[in-house]
Amino acid sequence: MSLDPTTLLAILAMAAITYATRVAGLALAGRLNLSGRAKAAFDAIPPAVLTAVIAPTALATGWPETIAAAITALAATRLPLLATIVVGVGAVVALRAVM
Numbered sequence: 001m002s003l004d005p006t007t008l009l010a011i012l013a014m015a016a017i018t019y020a021t022r023v024a025g026l027a028l029a030g031r032l033n034l035s036g037r038a039k040a041a042f043d044a045i046p047p048a049v050l051t052a053v054i055a056p057t058a059l060a061t062g063w064p065e066t067i068a069a070a071i072t073a074l075a076a077t078r079l080p081l082l083a084t085i086v087v088g089v090g091a092v093v094a095l096r097a098v099m
Contacts, residue, residue, distance in 0.1 A: 046081060054088070064095035 034042050058069030072088030079087065 047076070050081075050085075062099070064099045065092055068092035068095050 029042075032042070054069060054072070058066050068088060068091035071091040072084060075087040076084045
């Protein structure tokens with residue numbers, strides 16, 4: 001197996017740019033002084049990302065995933081984010097074992 005130097009360079013460049021984007025986001029977020037609506041919008045980013053990841057799985061797969069997504073949504077109304085993730089993972093594992 002051989003690796004073309006151009007391909008390797010492209011992969012390394014993409015990795016560096018991805019890493020730089022993440023580091024820049026962390027560096028800039030620490031400098032922001034948010035209040036009001038801007039703070040609320042910034043605080044909504046983690047649940048929005050989780051929803052974007054979970055929704056296609058819940059709607060495009062089988063019944064265990066759809067039911068687990070509903071259980072997770074209910075848990076999200078009462079629990080913190082980490083606990084909600086644990087409930088969601090537990091629900092999908094249990095439902096896949098049963099169904």
